[in-house]
């Protein structure tokens with residue numbers, strides 16, 4: 063029997079979180095604009111010179127290879143977190159919804175998961191990401207953005223929607239527990255929407271959590287996440303019996319639930335990120351480690 067009766071929904075970042083590398087970097091560096099240009103473009107986002115969406119379109123547009131060729135290199139270079147598969151199987155066994163939430167392109171992420179986990183297991187994972195138009199001859203790789211914002215995908219909005227959906231389908235009085243797992247600064251707006259936050263150790267999401275005093279649990283592999291989630295489930299069942307507020311409850315994240323109840327999140331939220339959120343409009347690609355000393359320039 064599951065250690066808790068409460069509904070649990072997991073949202074996880076993909077690049078740098080489930081996989082140790084960034085799918086986009088692997089493609090752009092090997093088959094597209096090249097590492098040097100990619101770093102320069104990343105810098106343009108960082109300085110605010112150009113938007114993430116604009117730069118991403120240039121990066122994806124620099125690819126001129128068929129999808130299959132691009133995939134061969136990803137299969138060779140990508141490494142899955144050693145504890146991920148076991149964690150995912152644990153989620154399936156315990157009826158925990160597991161969703162990928164990414165600034166990347168859905169067809170690519172789907173194919174990577176199918177390959178590394180097998181289609182059957184991968185089919186249990188919902189992917190919330192941008193769509194893409196990839197011509198079979200490789201002449202065009204074009205993102206179809208999920209939201210009409212500078213980021214293309216407002217991950218915080220997607221987590222809010224996921225929470226609202228889970229609350230809607232929950233039994234009377236049951237409040238679902240929302241877990242977010244990530245590694246980079248671009249995860250921060252979404253991470254703030256979760257009740258329980260996991261940040262990969264030594265990377266920028268963790269640094270920001272420390273700087274901004276955001277509670278989080280550090281992890282080195284999904285084996286740590288599994289152990290912690292099991293403990294959280296037990297704790298929740300003991301303290302609440304799975305009814306009402308979860309033992310780990312983030313009131314700020316749950317404000318939406320009170321305000322909008324079962325209604326959909328208003329569209330304008332997507333178009334007008336708060337000033338605070340804007341500070342964190344960093345791309346997925348900035349997930350490599352930067353010592354704290356270099357991060358002092360970042361607005362906080």
Ligand SMILES: [Mg+2]
Nearest residue numbers: 077078246349
């Ligand atoms: Mg990431």
